[in-house]
Amino acid sequence: MASKVLEYQKKSLPQSMNKLGWILLVVGAIAGAAAFYLDTTRALYNYLIVYMFIMSIAVGSLFLIALEYVAGADWSVPLRRLVEFFAALIPVMFILVIPLLLNIHTLFHWSHAEAVSTDAILQGKSAYLNSTFFIIRVFGILIVWTLFYLLFTRNSMKQDITKDQKLTKHNILFSAIFIPVFAITITISSIDWMMSLEPHWFSTIFGVYYFSGTFLAALAALTLAVIFLNEKGVFGKLLIPDHLYSLGALQFVFINFWGYIAFSQYLLIWYADLPEETVWFLHRWEGGWVIVSILLIFVHFVVPYAVLLSQPAKMDPKRLKFASIWILFAHLLDLYWLIMPNMSSGKEGSVPFGWIELVFPVALVGLIIVVFTMRAKNKNIIPIGDPKIERGLDFHL
Amino acid sequence: MNNKKFYGLTALFNTPNEIIKAAKKLSSEGYTKFDVHTPYPLHGMDDAMRLKPSKLGYITLFFGLSGAALALLFMYWTMSIDYPMVIGGKPFFALPAFIPIAFEVTVLLATLSTVIGMLTFFFNFPNNNHPLIGTDYLRSVSVDKFGIAIESDDEKFNNTAVRAMFGSLGAVKVEEIYYPDTETFPLFQKKFIFLLLTFAVITSGTTYFVLNKLMFMQPFSWMMLQDKLIPQEKSEFFADGFGMRVPVEGTIARGHKPYEFKGEVNPSSFLINPIVPSKESMMLGKKKFLTFCSPCHGNFADGDSRLRGQFPNPPTLHTKRVRDMVDGQIFHIITNGQNIMASYASQTSVEERWAIVNYVRALERAKNATQSDLDEIKKESAANGK
Numbered sequence: 026m027a028s029k030v031l032e033y034q035k036k037s038l039p040q041s042m043n044k045l046g047w048i049l050l051v052v053g054a055i056a057g058a059a060a061f062y063l064d065t066t067r068a069l070y071n072y073l074i075v076y077m078f079i080m081s082i083a084v085g086s087l088f089l090i091a092l093e094y095v096a097g098a099d100w101s102v103p104l105r106r107l108v109e110f111f112a113a114l115i116p117v118m119f120i121l122v123i124p125l126l127l128n129i130h131t132l133f134h135w136s137h138a139e140a141v142s143t144d145a146i147l148q149g150k151s152a153y154l155n156s157t158f159f160i161i162r163v164f165g166i167l168i169v170w171t172l173f174y175l176l177f178t179r180n181s182m183k184q185d186i187t188k189d190q191k192l193t194k195h196n197i198l199f200s201a202i203f204i205p206v207f208a209i210t211i212t213i214s215s216i217d218w219m220m221s222l223e224p225h226w227f228s229t230i231f232g233v234y235y236f237s238g239t240f241l242a243a244l245a246a247l248t249l250a251v252i253f254l255n256e257k258g259v260f261g262k263l264l265i266p267d268h269l270y271s272l273g274a275l276q277f278v279f280i281n282f283w284g285y286i287a288f289s290q291y292l293l294i295w296y297a298d299l300p301e302e303t304v305w306f307l308h309r310w311e312g313g314w315v316i317v318s319i320l321l322i323f324v325h326f327v328v329p330y331a332v333l334l335s336q337p338a339k340m341d342p343k344r345l346k347f348a349s350i351w352i353l354f355a356h357l358l359d360l361y362w363l364i365m366p367n368m369s370s371g372k373e374g375s376v377p378f379g380w381i382e383l384v385f386p387v388a389l390v391g392l393i394i395v396v397f398t399m400r401a402k403n404k405n406i407i408p409i410g411d412p413k414i415e416r417g418l419d420f421h422l
Numbered sequence: 423m424n425n426k427k428f429y430g431l432t433a434l435f436n437t438p439n440e441i442i443k444a445a446k447k448l449s450s451e452g453y454t455k456f457d458v459h460t461p462y463p464l465h466g467m468d469d470a471m472r473l474k475p476s477k478l479g480y481i482t483l484f485f486g487l488s489g490a491a492l493a494l495l496f497m498y499w500t501m502s503i504d505y506p507m508v509i510g511g512k513p514f515f516a517l518p519a520f521i522p523i524a525f526e527v528t529v530l531l532a533t534l535s536t537v538i539g540m541l542t543f544f545f546n547f548p549n550n551n552h553p554l555i556g557t558d559y560l561r562s563v564s565v566d567k568f569g570i571a572i573e574s575d576d577e578k579f580n581n582t583a584v585r586a587m588f589g590s591l592g593a594v595k596v597e598e599i600y601y602p603d604t605e606t607f608p609l610f611q612k613k614f615i616f617l618l619l620t621f622a623v624i625t626s627g628t629t630y631f632v633l634n635k636l637m638f639m640q641p642f643s644w645m646m647l648q649d650k651l652i653p654q655e656k657s658e659f660f661a662d663g664f665g666m667r668v669p670v671e672g673t674i675a676r677g678h679k680p681y682e683f684k685g686e687v688n689p690s691s692f693l694i695n696p697i698v699p700s701k702e703s704m705m706l707g708k709k710k711f712l713t714f715c716s717p718c719h720g721n722f723a724d725g726d727s728r729l730r731g732q733f734p735n736p737p738t739l740h741t742k743r744v745r746d747m748v749d750g751q752i753f754h755i756i757t758n759g760q761n762i763m764a765s766y767a768s769q770t771s772v773e774e775r776w777a778i779v780n781y782v783r784a785l786e787r788a789k790n791a792t793q794s795d796l797d798e799i800k801k802e803s804a805a806n807g808k
Binding site: 288291292295296298335336337421 | 465475479510518519522
């Protein structure tokens with residue numbers, strides 16, 4: 026059979042994409058800066074949501090790369106390059122994290138020495154929850170992620186030219202190392218940035234809960250990019266509906282996984298009914314948060330489940346595109362639900378929603394597009410040197 | 423052979439490409455009742471045959487949803503309507519607790535219905551007599567050939583035309599298939615009856631053996647059958663044949679003090695309340711009173727427990743007679759029993775009994791409070807700033 030890789034022609038991404046990204050980023054960033062000036066606390070919490078969303082996409086993508094290598098998947102090989110572009114957000118996080126670390130006292134109750142001194146629970150946790158160790162952890166984890174990001178992408182890019190099969194073997198080894206590292210670091214990150222906002226509360230499944238959203242968001246971002254670039258003809262005629270079906274099926278699986286984990290967390294806390302655990306859900310059941318909590322079940326589980334249930338839905342680019350945008354929005358809502366109720370300046374039970382909540386996601390979308398396009402400039406859109414690319418392009422269900 | 427019913431024509435091909443071409447040709451010519459058999463799955467065959475997506479998914483969906491609905495309805499009916507029970511302080515209809523079960527039943531019904539639906543609707547179970555079974559055609563397609571079979575029921579079927587088409591497509595072998603003779607078996611034949619009997623004997627025999635013999639066999643019993651004393655069992659070791667021993671005469675339990683006024687009417691002049699009422703002793707007295715005394719005398723010693731009317735009515739302890747008793751007399755009644763009331767010496771310790779006495783005194787005073795008591799309480803409350 027004719028080699029499909031030979032059909033590949035290098036095409037640059039549409040110019041309008043980069044332009045749109047910059048416009049969104051600049052507008053969002055200016056409005057965000059204004060928000061910081063007007064209401065620092067609220068802006069900071071919004072910024073944290075956006076930061077966690079970027080972490081989801083970036084690290085989730087890195088995990089997706091590792092998963093492909095470890096599982097020996099063929100079908101996703103032509104799409105791996107896009108995942109690598111998304112993972113390019115990881116080095117950017119070094120800059121993005123700085124405003125958060127500068128305002129650590131506004132965000133985290135446990136960072137106040139005087140609050141800890143009168144609180145036996147916080148004293149018990151102070152060996153872990155203290156500002157110095159927190160900053161060490163944040164940067165340590167970012168360095169580890171960047172390291173793996175550089176290893177994966179450098180090998181992958183080099184392979185485009187050398188077509189050396191050994192590089193794939195190296196990446197498989199790195200992936201096998203990365204997956205347990207990922208499990209630990211993503212758990213620590215979710216505990217540090219989100220669970221410790223309410224330092225008395227704890228849930229052992231919290232890391233898995235954040236991971237389920239992370240992976241889903243990364244998948245949705247990838248699907249969206251694949252469908253969009255395919256529509257613009259960047260892939261030529263290389264991709265077939267079977268590729269989309271696999272993406273859709275994986276999304277469907279992880280929608281279920283999210284529902285399963287979210288329900289597991291709720292069921293155990295609800296059943297045990299211990300005050301120190303239920304307090305977290307009770308916060309999210311006060312005032313307007315009831316609506317957000319119930320909305321989350323429908324937005325993050327019921328609707329995407331129904332949309333993606335049938336087989337044609339997973340192959341139809343239009344429906345899959347809708348589902349992907351929907352899931353990205355759902356993940357944003359999930360993070361909003363996780364983080365916002367802890368904003369101490371807010372009134373009990375009031376759901377803060379206004380222009381500040383809207384401008385940060387605008388900047389977020391802009392930033393992701395800008396990093397993606399800058400990274401993709403002059404690069405091959407598929408890993409043409411990968412030994413599995415032929416099988417990946419010739420993939421049939 | 424020719425008196426049998428004609429099923430259809432089969433053709434064998436050598437390569438996957440030929441069979442896909444043949445399937446495309448047949449579907450484009452408008453044949454619908456044909457099927458393809460290959461040694462392994464071929465990509466693109468669904469399109470070539472113009473197969474519509476299977477309807478099996480609808481069966482799965484329908485039964486999956488019924489599973490969820492049935493499970494939830496069942497739990498709702500049992501737990502909230504027919505036999506409501508409070509479990510762990512949760513509401514009768516505790517939805518989160520029901521969801522795992524609803525999920526399991528959903529999966530169970532969905533999978534079972536998929537398998538059963540596939541067998542019955544799509545494979546015509548219990549029909550096990552497809553005309554292709556046992557033919558050379560089916561034998562070769564499960565080894566190295568790619569076969570196609572057209573049924574003669576097809577509207578466009580024409581023996582010579584189909585033969586010609588197969589020939590032009592490059593078929594290596596074309597075969598005519600006939601329905602096999604239907605075999606019928608009478609129900610009451612010796613073999614069948616014998617088989618039933620054999621199964622009945624084996625099943626009942628095995629059941630009897632398992633439930634009555636195997637369950638009581640001990641693989642090893644040296645720990646169970648050792649020489650030892652078993653409480654309340656016969657023992658051949660002692661002359662009297664009892665396993666349990668009687669303590670030596672005069673033995674008393676550690677810390678036990680025999681009650682020296684047993685059976686006397688009123689030894690109260692010798693019994694002096696040794697306990698100064700404190701919060702702890704009052705709480706102890708309350709606890710013991712509620713445990714041992716309140717079932718008859720009532721929670722507030724009014725003699726109004728739920729035994730009233732079913733039993734010789736228990737007396738109230740607020741009569742003048744009881745209030746005029748000295749502490750020692752109440753202690754003696756608890757220890758020794760009175761009229762129908764039994765002795766509580768074995769259930770309560772000496773301290774506990776005195777604590778009960780103090781608590782009864784407190785109840786009596788509260789029931790018959792005077793204006794001066796109220797004044798005192800008010801004064802105390804004011805002093806405590808409440």
